[in-house]
Amino acid sequence: MKHILSVLVKNNFGVLSHVSSLFTRRGYNIESLCVAETHQPGSSIITMVVDEDDQMIRQIERQLYKLIDVIKIEDLTNVDSIERELMLATIQSERSKREEIMSLIKVFNAVIVDMTDSVIMVEMTADPRHLRTFIQSISEYGIIKIARSGSIALPYLSGNEKI
Numbered sequence: 001m002k003h004i005l006s007v008l009v010k011n012n013f014g015v016l017s018h019v020s021s022l023f024t025r026r027g028y029n030i031e032s033l034c035v036a037e038t039h040q041p042g043s044s045i046i047t048m049v050v051d052e053d054d055q056m057i058r059q060i061e062r063q064l065y066k067l068i069d070v071i072k073i074e075d076l077t078n079v080d081s082i083e084r085e086l087m088l089a090t091i092q093s094e095r096s097k098r099e100e101i102m103s104l105i106k107v108f109n110a111v112i113v114d115m116t117d118s119v120i121m122v123e124m125t126a127d128p129r130h131l132r133t134f135i136q137s138i139s140e141y142g143i144i145k146i147a148r149s150g151s152i153a154l155p156y157l158s159g160n161e162k163i
Contacts, residue, residue, distance in 0.1 A: 032150035086149040092142030
């Protein structure tokens with residue numbers, strides 16, 4: 001089962017290396033990894049998508065907490081949360097198919113960021129399932145290249161959050 005782990009860490013030199021080497025040493029696979037600073041100076045969030053069972057996830061969490069820079073871990077898998085991923089895609093765009101492609105782009109709420117006579121580049125932010133559906137829909141036109149950011153996620157607001 002896929003788990004989304006949100007790991008709050010001190011933004012110290014080598015913290016990502018320590019986290020990723022823990023996974024390498026234990027033979028765990030990270031399907032997606034995204035790291036960025038938070039609004040709090042000196043801390044970052046590492047969002048990982050890991051395909052392991054619940055018992056293995058608890059083991060991973062115990063191992064992560066042993067790392068000195070780890071502050072907090074949240075498993076957002078069974079929590080009401082919002083998950084998003086950014087994708088850039090370059091799509092072959094023959095003139096005869098351009099209207100069809102642009103209609104699909106509009107239906108999926110994607111944005112055209114660049115266009116030539118034969119190619120359209122699209123930006124899309126959505127949950128990973130929605131991105132996969134879009135990719136399947138445009139694949140018949142010819143995908144030249146795709147870059148995806150990996151998932152980020154936050155739990156839905158409960159009303160008790162500090163501003």
